[in-house]
Amino acid sequence: MKTLQIILVCLLGITLFLAACSGENKANEMAGAFLPEKSNTADIKKVSEVTTFAGETLFEYINGGAEIYHTYKFVEVATADYKLGEDDLVLDIYLFDNADYAFGLYSALRPPDPEFISLGVEGYISSTRLEILKDKYMIRLTAYKESAEISSAMKSFAGEIEKKIPGRTTRPKAFALFPAGEVTPAGDKLQAESYLGQVFLTDVYTREYQLGGVAFTVFLTEDSSGSKYDSWHDALIADGSSKAIPADLTFEGSKAFLIPESYYGQIITGIKGSRLVGIVGYLPEHQDFLRAWLERLER
Numbered sequence: 001m002k003t004l005q006i007i008l009v010c011l012l013g014i015t016l017f018l019a020a021c022s023g024e025n026k027a028n029e030m031a032g033a034f035l036p037e038k039s040n041t042a043d044i045k046k047v048s049e050v051t052t053f054a055g056e057t058l059f060e061y062i063n064g065g066a067e068i069y070h071t072y073k074f075v076e077v078a079t080a081d082y083k084l085g086e087d088d089l090v091l092d093i094y095l096f097d098n099a100d101y102a103f104g105l106y107s108a109l110r111p112p113d114p115e116f117i118s119l120g121v122e123g124y125i126s127s128t129r130l131e132i133l134k135d136k137y138m139i140r141l142t143a144y145k146e147s148a149e150i151s152s153a154m155k156s157f158a159g160e161i162e163k164k165i166p167g168r169t170t171r172p173k174a175f176a177l178f179p180a181g182e183v184t185p186a187g188d189k190l191q192a193e194s195y196l197g198q199v200f201l202t203d204v205y206t207r208e209y210q211l212g213g214v215a216f217t218v219f220l221t222e223d224s225s226g227s228k229y230d231s232w233h234d235a236l237i238a239d240g241s242s243k244a245i246p247a248d249l250t251f252e253g254s255k256a257f258l259i260p261e262s263y264y265g266q267i268i269t270g271i272k273g274s275r276l277v278g279i280v281g282y283l284p285e286h287q288d289f290l291r292a293w294l295e296r297l298e299r
Contacts, residue, residue, distance in 0.1 A: 031093040031137065032078035034165055041160060042153035044089065048081035071192045072105040073097035084153050087145050093161075094138040100172040100203075104190035106133040114186055117155060119162050121169050130154045135167025174205040177275075178218060179293035184208035195219065196264055196280065200231040206280075211289060216265075216281035218293070223276040229255055232269070245270065246287055250294045258282070272297050 032052050038045045054076035058066040061077065075095040082089040096102040103121065110131070114124035120134035130141040130151075139161055141154045175188055187208030195201035204221040223229055233255075236242035242257040245268060249256065256270025269278025272294055279286060 029095075029166075030078070031076050031095040034093050034137070034161055035078055035080050035091055036161065036164075039153070039157045039160060041156040042084065044082050044084045044153060044157050046080050047083050050078050050080045052076055052078045068108060069094070069105060072101040072108070073192075074105070084143075084150060087143065087147075087150060089144075089150075089154070090142045091157075091161075092140040092142070094140070096136045096138070099136045099168055100174075100190060101192065102133060102136045102138055103172055104192050106131065106138050107186075107189040108191075110186055112186060116185075117158075119155075119159055120165075121171060123158070123162075125151060125155065127151075130158050132158055132162055134162055134165050134169060137165050137167070139165075172205065174220060175207065177220060177297065178205075178207045179289065179296065181289065182210045184210060184215065195221075196267070198232060198235075200228050202228075211286060214281075214283065214285075216279055216283070216286060218277075218279055219269075220275055220277045222274060223271065224274040226255070226271060228276050229269075229271050233257060249287070249291055250298070 030052075032050050035046070035050050053061040055074075058069055058074060058077065061079070062069070066074075073096055075097060077092050077094045079090060079092045082091055094102070094105070096105065106122070110124065111126065115126065117123045117125055117130070117132070120132040120139075123130065123132035123139075127146040128143045128150075130139075132139040139158055141158055143150050143154065171188060172190065174190075187206075189206045191201075191204045191206065193199070193202050195204040195206075201221065204219050206217050206219045208215060208217050221228060233242065236257060236259065243260050245251070245256045245258050249268075249270075251270030251272055253271075256268070258269075259267040265281040266283065267278060267280050268282040268290065269276060271277075275297075277294075277297070279290060282290075
């Protein structure tokens with residue numbers, strides 16, 4: 001009996017220890033854990049307390065612009081004011097539910113022709129703003145004055161913070177499935193909902209390409225049940241706007257269609273494996289490009 005009691009006490013101790021470690025690890029992952037007191041490489045010091053906005057309270061921090069953050073499963077943002085000499089800076093670290101959604105929000109807000117910096121998954125700097133993506137975190141530094149000195153200090157400071165944040169520095173795995181070709185800079189995106197205005201097209205990964213000087217977009221989304229395809233196809237059948245596709249394109253069975261003209265240009269799409277894939281802005285000269293991609297997805 002005494003042996004059993006000892007075993008139970010030990011098991012309880014282990015359980016409590018693991019629970020405490022789990023709670024500590026979770027706390028260490030929250031955004032506020034990564035706002036430093038000062039920079040080690042620039043004359044930047046924190047001059048305010050860290051304030052955290054979680055869930056719906058984001059509307060108190062971003063008035064009129066918080067909706068898109070919630071689309072990408074925003075968790076919280078930790079923010080504080082800093083000084084670079086006499087100049088003001090604001091550091092925000094956003095935390096999302098997962099790394100793919102963090103990439104989605106970053107890609108949705110990224111300017112069309114950014115000046116990239118080699119930090120994290122991807123980053124850019126403008127005249128007064130720097131943003132870096134790493135795993136499920138987005139780091140944002142905002143200055144109130146434009147100067148080469150401030151930009152240099154922001155880059156150094158952001159590099160320090162990025163090193164402290166754990167996790168991956170690679171794009172979402174879905175992008176490894178996209179075809180080779182002339183990719184447009186800043187052309188990778190993830191749209192969480194209502195792609196092409198269709199409410200059932202959720203979690204759609206897209207990449208922009210150039211072929212012969214003509215831009216088009218390739219997209220991919222998981223659709224193992226076929227429900228996304230069926231919803232789209234049924235809507236098009238109802239209004240008679242879908243057409244047959246070229247016979248040599250190896251979509252699964254007859255599950256493919258072409259929308260000859262739309263607000264977005266021609267769209268060709270169909271099922272390949274467990275995914276709905278296609279091209280927006282499709283032209284006949286893209287047929288070989290698409291055929292090669294579909295054949296690659298078979299392997």
